Amino acid sequence: MNYFDLPKIDLHCHLDGSVRPQTVIDLAKQQNITLPSYDVDEINALMVAPETCPNLPEYLSRFDLPVSVMQTAESLERISFELFEDAAKENVKYLEVRFAPQLHIQNGLTYEQIIASAVKGMKKAEALYDIKGNYILSMVKFLPSDTIPQVIDAGVGLLNQGVVAFDLAGSELDGFSHDYATFAQDAKDKGYRVTIHAGEQGCGQNVYEAISILGAERIGHGVAIKDHEKAYNLVKEEDVALETCPSSNVQTKAIPELAQHPIKAFYKDGVPVTINTDNRTVSNTTMTDEVRKVMEQFELNEEDYYQIYKMSVKHSFASDDVKQALMQFAK
Ligand SMILES: [Zn+2]
Numbered sequence: 001m002n003y004f005d006l007p008k009i010d011l012h013c014h015l016d017g018s019v020r021p022q023t024v025i026d027l028a029k030q031q032n033i034t035l036p037s038y039d040v041d042e043i044n045a046l047m048v049a050p051e052t053c054p055n056l057p058e059y060l061s062r063f064d065l066p067v068s069v070m071q072t073a074e075s076l077e078r079i080s081f082e083l084f085e086d087a088a089k090e091n092v093k094y095l096e097v098r099f100a101p102q103l104h105i106q107n108g109l110t111y112e113q114i115i116a117s118a119v120k121g122m123k124k125a126e127a128l129y130d131i132k133g134n135y136i137l138s139m140v141k142f143l144p145s146d147t148i149p150q151v152i153d154a155g156v157g158l159l160n161q162g163v164v165a166f167d168l169a170g171s172e173l174d175g176f177s178h179d180y181a182t183f184a185q186d187a188k189d190k191g192y193r194v195t196i197h198a199g200e201q202g203c204g205q206n207v208y209e210a211i212s213i214l215g216a217e218r219i220g221h222g223v224a225i226k227d228h229e230k231a232y233n234l235v236k237e238e239d240v241a242l243e244t245c246p247s248s249n250v251q252t253k254a255i256p257e258l259a260q261h262p263i264k265a266f267y268k269d270g271v272p273v274t275i276n277t278d279n280r281t282v283s284n285t286t287m288t289d290e291v292r293k294v295m296e297q298f299e300l301n302e303e304d305y306y307q308i309y310k311m312s313v314k315h316s317f318a319s320d321d322v323k324q325a326l327m328q329f330a331k
Pocket of ligand 1: 012169278
C-alpha cells in the first residue's frame with residue numbers, strides 16, 4: 001500500500017507541537033528573540049522529543065521554544081498556514097488543529113486576535129491546496145480557569161467558520177472533569193462541539209467522566225479504557241470516537257510499545273477509532289508515518305484503512321458538505 005497517496009484525515013494535531021524548526025529561527029530573528037542556536041538541526045533537536053521520554057514534563061518541555069515565537073498575529077498566521085500546507089502535501093484532506101489561546105497572550109494579543117490569526121492562516125492554505133480544516137480551542141488545565149469563559153466567547157464569532165470545538169489539554173489529574181463542567185456546558189450552549197483529552201496519562205474513569213460530565217463527543221487518546229469496563233462500554237454505547245496518536249502514546253509512555261497499543265483490539269470490537277499525529281514536530285511524525293505504523297504493526301489491509309478513514313469523516317466536526325466531499329475519497 002502506498003501510504004503517502006492514501007487520502008488522510010487528522011483530527012488530533014496541536015499547532016504548537018507542529019511548527020517547522022526553520023520557522024522558529026526565522027520568527028525569532030524577526031522578533032529579536034534569543035535562541036540557544038540558529039542552526040536548524042540543533043533547533044530541531046530541541047523541539048523533537050525522544051522516542052521514549054523519561055516522563056510527560058520532558059515531552060511537554062518541547063513546546064516552550066515554539067510557543068515563545070507564537071506571540072504575534074503574523075507568526076500565528078504563518079505557522080497555521082504552514083501546518084496546513086505540510087499536511088496537504090502528504091494528502092491529508094481534512095485537518096482539525098487545536099491550540100490554546102491562553103498561551104499566546106504574552107505580547108498583548110487579545111483572544112479574538114489570536115483565534116482570528118490562526119483561522120486566517122488556515123483559510124489561506126485552504127484556498128491554495130486540496131485540504132479543509134477547522135480549529136479546536138484547547139483550555140489548558142495548568143492555567144487559572146477564570147479566563148476560560150473569555151476564550152470561549154472570543155471564538156464564538158468564528159464558530160462554524162473555522163472554529164468548531166472546545167477541548168481540555170494539559171496534565172491529567174484523576175477526576176478533573178468535575179472542575180470543568182460549567183465551562184464545557186457554557187461552550188456547548190454557545191454552539192461548540194466537545195472533545196476532551198482523557199485516558200492518556202490518567203485512568204479510564206477520566207474518560208467515563210469526560211463523556212458523562214463534560215459531554216465529550218470524542219476523546220483525545222482514551223487508551224486507558226482498555227482497563228476500565230464502565231468507560232469502555234460507555235464509549236461504545238455513545239459511539240464516542242477515540243483520537244488515537246500512536247507515536248505520541250509510546251513517547252509519553254501512555255503505552256509501553258506500539259505492539260501493545262489497543263487500537264486494533266478497539267477497532268475489531270467496534271470501538272470508533274481514528275489515527276492522528278498529535279504533534280508533527282515534537283513527535284517527529286506525519287500522517288503518512290502514523291498510518292504506516294498502524295497498518296504494518298497490526299497487519300491491517302486497505303479495507304480496514306478505509307473503514308477507519310470513514311470513521312474519521314463521520315466523527316469529524318466538519319460541515320455536512322465537507323463530510324460529503326471527504327467521503328468521495330473513500331473506497
Ligand atoms: Zn493532544
